[in-house]
Amino acid sequence: MKVKYIGYDTVxxxxxxxxxxxxxxxxWYRIMTELDEDYLFPPEVFEIVEE
Incomplete structure (x- = not known):
């Protein structure tokens, strides 16, 4: 699944x-961040763009 982050900019x-x-x-969604580390994020800060 692909999601778009709609929260505030972070590092x-x-x-x-x-x-x-x-x-x-x-x-919660496990996402690879810009720091090349994976973290869990709440789904309400994302919008689904592709199932």
């Missing part, structure tokens, strides 16, 4: 950029 993740969801864990 680790860019606003309006699309990211691949690596997995969904307890309802």
């Amino acid at each position: 680790a993740i860019d606003k309006d950029k699309a990211y691949d969801v690596m997995s969904i864990e307890k309802g």
Whole structure:
């Protein structure tokens, strides 16, 4: 699944950029960040662009 980040710009993740969801864990999305580390993010800060 591909999602677009709609939250605030951070060092680790860019606003309006699309990211691949690596997995969904307890309802949260595991995303590879701009720092080349994977983290869990809440789904409400993303918009699904591709199932």
